[in-house]
Amino acid sequence: MGEAAVRAGCRYYFGYPITPQNEVPEYMSGRLLQVGGTFVQAESELASVNMVIGAAMAGARVMTSSSSPGVSLMQEGISYLAGLELPAVIANVVRGGPGLGNIAPAQSDYFQATRGGGHGDYRTIVLAPASCQELCDLTFKAFDLADKYRNPVMIMGDGMMGQMMEPVEFPELIDPADLPAKDWTITGAKDRPSRVILSLLLNPKVLEDHNFKLVRKYDAVTREETDWEEYMLEDARQVVVAYGTAARIAKGAIKRVREMGLKVGLLRPKTLWPFPDKPLKELTRVVRQLLVFEMSAGQMVEDVRLAVEGQAQVHLYGRPGGVIPTPDEVAHQISHYYYQAGLMDKDQPSGRLGGAA
Amino acid sequence: MKKVFEAPKSLKDNLFHYCPGCGHSIIHRLVAEVIDELGIQERTIGVPPAGCAVLAYNYFDVDTGEAPHGRALAVATGIKRVLADHVVFTYQGDGDIAAIGTAESIHAANRGEKVTAIFVNNGTYGMTGGQMAPTTLPGMGSTTTPGGRDVVRDGAPLDLTQMLAEAKGSVFLERVSVATPKGIRKAKKAIKKAFQVQLDGLGFALVEVLSPCPTNWKMDPVAAYEWTDKEMTKIFPVKVIKDITGYDKD
Amino acid sequence: MTNKMIFAGFGGQGVLLMGFITALTAMRQGKNVTYLPAYGAEVRGGTANCTVVISDEEIASPVASNPDYVIVMNNPSLVRFANMVAPGGTLLINSSLVHGEIKRDDVTVVPVPLNELAHELGEDRSANVIMVGALAQATGVLSIEALKEALAETGLGKKPKVLELNRRALEVGANTARQALAKEKSA
Structure with a gap:
């Protein structure tokens, strides 16, 4: 998953340790160094997902990963990612719950992932790989989907997929510089008016319009991206x-x-x-x-x-x-x-x- | 005729929505003037908070990205790590930076994130209607501390800036006040220095600004400014709290 | 052709490594493989097992209900896994440590006195490699040459001396299994 993310042009990873997904941050800490990327071990899942928000605002391909209790903490940030229409990839290596539960493979975060989890009218695109090859392919695809729809994409794995090894063929490495430019990022108001990325829309009519805009986007995702x-x-x-x-x-x-x-x-x-x-x-x-x-x-x-x-x-x-x-x-x-x-x-x-x- | 006074370039042509006598309007202007003077408007990114200053993006004419309540310094970290040659500042209230966002603040400072934090301390939750803030003074009234803040019941005011001095990555921390003309001049100097620290890549810089909130303090503006200057400074003395920049030899 | 195998023993016996080398070798031989480790929260001394599936076709489940081969490194693993072996399957046991009674008459049992054999080789830690050699002989799927290359790839045979030791360990294991299987057939 880590390698697939790097090959998809992800150069920024922010995360906090939690079993059973520690292999991902451990891998990313070294691999991102090799490709000139940035890895930050944050002080909490709250901080990691908000660093993801910042990096996405600045236009980067960015990801975080965690496991169930940590993903619960990230729900605030995922709601903001959806409201701010920011592309980001969040991997959940699901473990048994509720509460601390255990560290064995489970699928008990289905509701959390597909029903929102955070507050507000929003949807997260949720991908569910079933093999190591697919984990690689769908991670790669997750970054494209996130950028295409300006929406958070979640990869739902489980502890078994976290530990299992299978042969994997990797896609070619993408240079982030070759990715299409984004015309909505905040990168400094040079030779253009200043931009604002916000989710605060106090006027109910304006927020309703924003909500319906999101609905149209979700309809398009449903039409184009449903896969089985x-x-x-x-x-x-x-x-x-x-x-x-x-x-x-x-x-x-x-x-x-x-x-x-x-x-x-x-x-x-x-x-x-x-x-x-x-x-x-x-x-x-x-x-x-x-x-x-x-x-x-x-x-x-x-x-x-x-x-x-x-x-x-x-x-x-x-x-x-x-x-x-x-x-x-x-x-x-x-x-x-x-x-x-x-x-x-x-x-x-x-x-x-x-x-x- | 020579124009001797004009609005800073880095402020949009919008009227402030802040209450009469609110310190935010002054602090906004100071930050905008500093951005102008340093010539960094085109590469500055602001991160406004939740709270009264949530609408700061209506005023600052720079790119801004809104952060969830308390998370401004984490969002700023994400932006700065991607855009290392840009200037990133957060603008946060006391509830934002010193209550819900304490962890993010301490760890951003500890990592020495090369960002600038403007911390507006008015001792109250202004936007939500005057509830107790982490910085509410002992005995000070609020809508959630009947009879005033009782340190046994409610805890004592938290001096976050002092706490940040312990963090190895913080380089410049100063507490100022906008309650007097002299204080405002000092505040601007401090804010400019905090941006300079970032431009020089030295580490984390923060300016805490004591700011009056006449509405929630239930005072008229004149009394509120006086109270800021006389009472707040007893608990939150105006001074340089940490300076390892090496800029001033005096 | 699909071969499912479970490796089981104490943490520290190199159980997961056995499975990993087996899976890696099969992958290098062009097979489809899955490697699924399972272990307790402790790093040493707990139980450890892993499931390896090697197949010419797409592998459906990486979990095995009835493995064709079970490699048993200690007594608790015998109790837990002996009954799972598919009828006609093979049980490879570390006969230096495993003394429990085997109540199955529909499986082939290959006893390998790993501790003694490893000691004779002059390296007690080579026990797991000997067992992989025995497994290669029993399955006929893994070639000793490919195993040696896989060992080198994992860093266990980079030094010529270590590579030579592991090569001999593989052969000792294969020979032991060959003799045991011949005896079983003639019995």
Whole structure:
């Protein structure tokens, strides 16, 4: 992730240590030195995200990273980034919560990331990679999206992705000097009138106009940037909906149940906001059963239910607390609901894996 | 005819919204004059706070970026790290810099961020309606300290500038007052020096300005100026608190 | 072809490094790999394990429910992981330290007396490298040559003397496993 950020032209990183993402600031502290960038270990997450605000105002590609409790502290700044329309990348390596929770991989910050988290009418673009290669690719893309829409972009990973290693092919290094110039930054009022970047709009009509302008932007993001992966959907009678690490585990489970003849596929949101509700709704024309698998107590399941508008059964397999279920455990859930709904072929032997745990 | 007095170039042609007798108008003007005199308008970036001076961007004719309450010095750090050859200043009230933003202030000073902070101390939360500030004097009235500030109940006033003197990265710290013409002249000198410290890349510089708030103090302007000069300076003495610039040998 | 393996033992036994070298070697041999470490909050003396998946296809889950190979470096790991080995899979155990009873008759057991072998080599710390050699022999997926290059890449074989020692450690491990497997077959 760090290397991908540097290659995307990010030369500024501000952060505060928190497990399980310390590899990122440690890497950036050395790597940014090599490329003439700046790394500052701030006194808190509050300070880091506000340094990000400053660097973004000055026109730089900038990022911070943290884990759940730290990202809670950054919500104020993320609201300002959205209100000030500043591009920035925030990575959340999610751990178990609430409170201090633990340091195990979790997905329990879904609501915080996709519903705002901070105050006000705003949206954060949320990307959910599922492999090291995708973590690299989506980090790279996050900077482009942030600049394109002048909006904060969050990368939602988890402790497992933070620790896992896979081979990765990196994109070419971008020289920040080659990036398109921005015409809204505050870089000194030389040969032009002075500029102000603000989010204080005391006149309700003016703020309403600003809010609607943001809404139009969010509509454009939804139209243009919604992204998802389809896996073995062609003949699927049940579709698992999972993202990130959970989707990897679900794929393993689907391979297993496919060997037993169960027709199960996966829809994996790659953007959590905007959420791929259209393809999900589309699916319900042929698929009657969805199983949401998430490493949280039931958060994304709400978006799935909203998306299908009652046109399919939506079941939840939620494992919070930093527990990583094995593919077998997920396969059990898949087959349980599959058989319960009578989705198997008439001549199929009942090789069921067992009931819901 | 020769023009002997005009508005500073670095101030926009807008009327101040500040209350009659408020110190902000004077301090704005002093900062603008300094920016003009140093010829740095084109490369100066201001970071206004939350508080009465939140609208400072309506007055300063330089690029400005608004910071969340208390975070001005963190935002300024971000800007200055990207634009090292520019001049970055924050303009913060006592609640902003010495209560909600204490951590950001101390650490910016400790890192020796090459920025200039203008700290306006009027002993009250002006914009929200006169609640107790970290700098409210003992016995002084506020809307949240019935019977006046009781140091046992409410704590004593916090001398942030003195605290910042301990930070290794702070280079120049001075407390001034705009309650008297003489004080205003000294204040301008101090502000100019605090910008010079940044131009010379020496480290963190801050000027604390004692400033009257007649409205929330429930005094007329004349009494408020007198009170600033006589009473505030007892707890917050006007003086150079730290100076390792090496500029003045006297 | 997909091989899933779990390496387990005490922190400090070089458990994560074993997995890392295995994954790195497979990657250099052009395979798809995932390496997933898991460890306690303590740096030394806690439990440590990692999962490595090596495949010719895209790897679905980096988590293994039923690994094909389990490398057991201490007794607690035997208790925890012995039952997870897939039927027909292989259990490689550090027989110097692991003395628990193995109740499975559907898996191949390869005992490697690591501590003694490492001591004979003159470097007690080479135990984990010996085990990687044994694993290479058991899986047939990793080449000893590629392992040596991976060791050099991780900085464990830059000095000629260390490289030579690790090369011998790999061979000792491979030979031990070869003999154990032959014995198992004839039994």
